Amino acid sequence: MRRFSIVVAGGGSTFTPGIILMLLDNLDKLPIRKIKFYDNDADRQAIIAGACEIIIKERAPEIEFYATTDPKEAFTDVDFVMAHIRVGKYAMRELDEKIPLKYDVVGQETCGPGGIAYGMRSIGGVIEILDYMEKYSPDAWMLNYSNPAAIVAEATRRLRPNSKILNICDMPIDIESRMAKILGLESRKELSVRYYGLNHFGWWTDVRDKDGNDLMPRIKEHVSKYGYVVTDGSAQHSDASWDDAFAKAKDVFAMDPETLPNTYLKYYLFPDYVVKHSNKEYTRANEVMDGREKFVFGECKKIIENNSTEGCAMGIDEHASYIVDLARAIAYNTKERMLLIVENNGAISNFDPTAMVEIPCLVGSNGPEPLVMGKIPQFQKGLMEEQVSVEKLVVEAWIEKSYQKLWQALTLSKTVPSASVAKLILDDLIEVNKEYWPELN
Ligand code: NAD
Ligand code: G6P
Ligand code: MN
Numbered sequence: 001m002r003r004f005s006i007v008v009a010g011g012g013s014t015f016t017p018g019i020i021l022m023l024l025d026n027l028d029k030l031p032i033r034k035i036k037f038y039d040n041d042a043d044r045q046a047i048i049a050g051a052c053e054i055i056i057k058e059r060a061p062e063i064e065f066y067a068t069t070d071p072k073e074a075f076t077d078v079d080f081v082m083a084h085i086r087v088g089k090y091a092m093r094e095l096d097e098k099i100p101l102k103y104d105v106v107g108q109e110t111c112g113p114g115g116i117a118y119g120m121r122s123i124g125g126v127i128e129i130l131d132y133m134e135k136y137s138p139d140a141w142m143l144n145y146s147n148p149a150a151i152v153a154e155a156t157r158r159l160r161p162n163s164k165i166l167n168i169c170d171m172p173i174d175i176e177s178r179m180a181k182i183l184g185l186e187s188r189k190e191l192s193v194r195y196y197g198l199n200h201f202g203w204w205t206d207v208r209d210k211d212g213n214d215l216m217p218r219i220k221e222h223v224s225k226y227g228y229v230v231t232d233g234s235a236q237h238s239d240a241s242w243d244d245a246f247a248k249a250k251d252v253f254a255m256d257p258e259t260l261p262n263t264y265l266k267y268y269l270f271p272d273y274v275v276k277h278s279n280k281e282y283t284r285a286n287e288v289m290d291g292r293e294k295f296v297f298g299e300c301k302k303i304i305e306n307n308s309t310e311g312c313a314m315g316i317d318e319h320a321s322y323i324v325d326l327a328r329a330i331a332y333n334t335k336e337r338m339l340l341i342v343e344n345n346g347a348i349s350n351f352d353p354t355a356m357v358e359i360p361c362l363v364g365s366n367g368p369e370p371l372v373m374g375k376i377p378q379f380q381k382g383l384m385e386e387q388v389s390v391e392k393l394v395v396e397a398w399i400e401k402s403y404q405k406l407w408q409a410l411t412l413s414k415t416v417p418s419a420s421v422a423k424l425i426l427d428d429l430i431e432v433n434k435e436y437w438p439e440l441n
Contacts, residue, residue, distance in 0.1 A: 003033035004331060007078045009129050010085035010146065011037025011067055012044035014288075014296045015319060019082060020052045022320035024059045030328050032060070037067035038074035038129075041089075045069070051300035055309055075129075075136035080327050084145040087125040088436055090293065093118070094285035099428045101280045103421050108274075109284065110148040110200050111267040112415035113422075116406070117429045119151030119394050121436040123159075126152050130163050141367075143168065143326050145319075150199035153341045153356040154395045166368065167341040168326065169199050169358065170319040171262060174234050177318055178246070179207060179260075181230040182222045183215055188318070191215070192337065196348055196373040196380075199341050199358050200264035201387055203380060205373075207260070216260070223253045223260060236317040239291060241284055244277065256379060268383065268414045329363035338363050342370050350375045355388045386414060403440040 006023070008016055016037070023032060035056065039045035049067035056065050068074050075081070086093070096114030097107035106112040126146050133140050142165040146152055153167040172195060176188035185191070194206035207215045227249035237246075245263045252261040252269055267274055299314045322338075329336045337360050344357045347370045351357070361368035376384075393409035396402065403426075410422035430440065 001031055002331075003031040004079040004327075005034040005036075005077055006032060006080045006082060006327075007036040007038055007074050009038045009074070009081055009083040011039040012041055012048050013084045013086070014292050015084050015145070016048050017052060017055070017296060017300065017314050018316050018320040019323060020055060021314065022316040022324050024056065025316060026324055026328075027060060030324060030331060032063055034064040034077070036065070036074055036078070038069070038071070039067075039085075040069060042069045044089075047297055047300050047304070051303040051309075054303050054307060058309055071132040072136060075132040075140075078133070078137045078140050079331070081129065081133050081137075081140055081142040082145075082323055082327075083126070083129055083142055085122070085125050085129065086146070087121040088118075088433075090285050090289050092121065092433070092436070093288075094283065095429075095432050097283035097285050098280065099432070100415075100425050101275065101278055101283070102428070103425055104275050105417070105421065105425060106267050106271045106274050106415040107278060107280075107283055108267055110150070111264060112271075112413050113410055113425045113429065115148045115151070116390070116394050116409055116413070117433060119148045119155075119391075120398055120406070120433065120438075122146055122148065122152050123155040123395065123398050124436075124438075126156065127159060130156065130160055130165055134163060140164065141166065141327075141330050143323050145170070145323065148199075149341055150201070150356060150391050151394050153199065154391050155398065157343055157354075157356055158395055158399065164367065166326065166363075167199070167356075168322065169339070169341065170236075170322055171200065171264065172202070172339050172358070173318045173322050174237055175228055175263065177234060178228045178230050179215070179219050181232060182219055185209075193339075193360065194373060195339055196357065196359050196376060197262065198356070198384055198387055198391070200262060201268070201384065202262045202358050203256070203259035204261075205259055219260060220253070220257065223249060224257070226250065227253070228263065234317060235315060236319050239287055241287060248273070256377075258377075259380075268387070271415045326363060330365055330367070333365040335362045335364045335369075337361070337371075338368075340368050340370075342368055345370065347371065348373050348376055350381060351384065352388060355384075356391070383414070386412060397440070398438060401438045401440050406440060 096117045100113040101107035149167045180188045228246040248266045252265045340361045344355045361370045397405035411419045
């Protein structure tokens with residue numbers, strides 16, 4: 001049986017150990033001969049890599065493992081690049097969130113001005129990794145979680161249209177797991193869904209079990225009362241701020257009871273509520289640094305100190321399972337139905353064919369075969385046209401180094417009240433992103 005070689009780009013990510021544990025748990029389904037880590041921060045990566053080396057030695061000593069900051073070493077002889085980089089790390093995420101909040105505008109990792117700022121940093125980083133892959137392993141596939149996925153996907157569509165990159169998101173997966181819990185089902189894999197939208201900006205129109213029974217009414221009844229809050233939620237999205245996002249889905253759902261919404265729509269439909277419930281001095285970035293980052297790095301240091309994983313509290317979650325399923329779909333041509341961010345090309349018939357949309361696809365060795373979602377209603381179409389224009393303008397601004405277009409992008413975002421506020425935020429963002437953004441003219 002063929003065994004695969006994988007490089008994790010952003011080896012120092014807090015999500016890396018979860019992915020390694022997931023890969024090791026599924027070696028019967030996806031056999032592996034080599035795992036490499038690549039990061040541009042050697043010290044950060046060394047802690048995660050030190051622990052993962054011990055994990056791999058304990059569970060699958062036959063797998064070759066090493067971590068590197070050298071692109072040639074990292075990207076030579078690989079079948080899959082699993083990427084989750086964060087250009088500028090949490091320090092810049094904190095600024096993305098806090099600068100808009102200064103002006104009473106949503107401060108969020110991937111939505112509004114913060115997401116735009118992050119996009120301007122990510123485009124170069126993701127393209128660089130894609131180019132390394134194509135240079136050193138031209139047959140490989142890049143499976144990309146790096147955010148903001150909507151902007152990254154539009155950038156790779158524009159700049160590397162023929163590259164083998166698949167952009168993915170775990171939010172619908174978590175919500176579908178919650179739907180399964182609401183229904184009393186074992187797993188989200190028992191569901192078959194129709195869904196359309198942009199990344200972090202979409203709606204379910206149909207949820208069925210494998211026998212074709214319509215499950216929407218029972219889910220809607222729950223969501224109309226509790227949003228997506230379930231008693232036994234995910235390990236990944238378990239902090240109080242996430243609970244609030246799942247609860248707020250109740251109000252988002254009320255806007256259109258025909259569909260079931262993605263949690264992220266709250267930032268666009270209820271920005272005033274979000275700002276009111278934000279702490280301008282302590283945002284999600286602070287929560288993550290004090291929570292997930294401390295936990296993961298703490299556990300990794302313990303593993304290294306003890307030279308053993310005994311008592312280790314790190315586990316695998318749906319986030320990791322999705323990227324492994326995707327690799328399997330490509331490796332074995334499984335034609336699994338998965339949500340991916342792909343070029344619209346008529347799948348949403350009354351929407352820009354060049355937009356990068358999130359829709360179900362059948363995934364096989366040749367990549368994704370998008371499924372037709374048909375015509376969408378005026379409300380969603382209007383929202384999506386505005387948001388996709390923001391995303392396209394950001395990519396144009398990055399390519400053309402255009403201040404004007406970036407100002408237009410910020411102004412067009414539904415989270416920003418006016419062109420003057422957009423300008424104030426933009427000028428602050430430029431100041432702190434000098435090291436990462438192209439110089440705008
Ligand atoms: P993190 O900061 O812990 O990890 C990111 C790593 O990327 C760091 O070790 C950093 O040094 C490295 N890095 C930064 N720029 C790089 C570059 N140019 N080349 C190589 N490495 C680079 O962040 P995290 O919270 O673990 O998240 C990682 C990424 O995954 C983020 O982009 C996050 O938004 C994304 N994410 C996406 C989804 C999704 O649904 N698409 C879900 C979860 C996380
Ligand atoms: C969800 C989204 C990701 C996002 C993450 C943020 O999983 O799908 O795109 O990066 O949430 O989580 P965090 O815990 O870092 O705020
Ligand atoms: Mn996401």
